[in-house]
Amino acid sequence: MKKKKYRVSDYKSVDECLDQMARDGYRxxxxxxxxxxxxxxxxxxxxxxxxxxxxxxxx
Known part of the structure; x- marks a missing residue:
């Protein structure tokens, strides 16, 4: 199982961060x-x- 970290400060909001995760194939x-x-x-x-x-x- 591959893990990855997403920092909200790299995006404009929490929702945009979660949307990017979904586009990348992560949950x-x-x-x-x-x-x-x-x-x-x-x-x-x-x-x-x-x-x-x-x-x-x-x-």
């Missing part, structure tokens, strides 16, 4: 999110979410 099996922080003074402030889908080939 999502896992969604991973982690916050991206920016330092402002002495504080670390979350500025966005980094979303990555793990996908496998459709059978």
């Amino acid at each position: 999502p099996v896992r969604r991973m999110e982690k916050p991206v922080f920016e330092e402002r003074g002495k504080e670390r402030v979350p500025v966005q979410q980094d979303i990555v889908f793990e996908a496998v080939e459709k059978e």
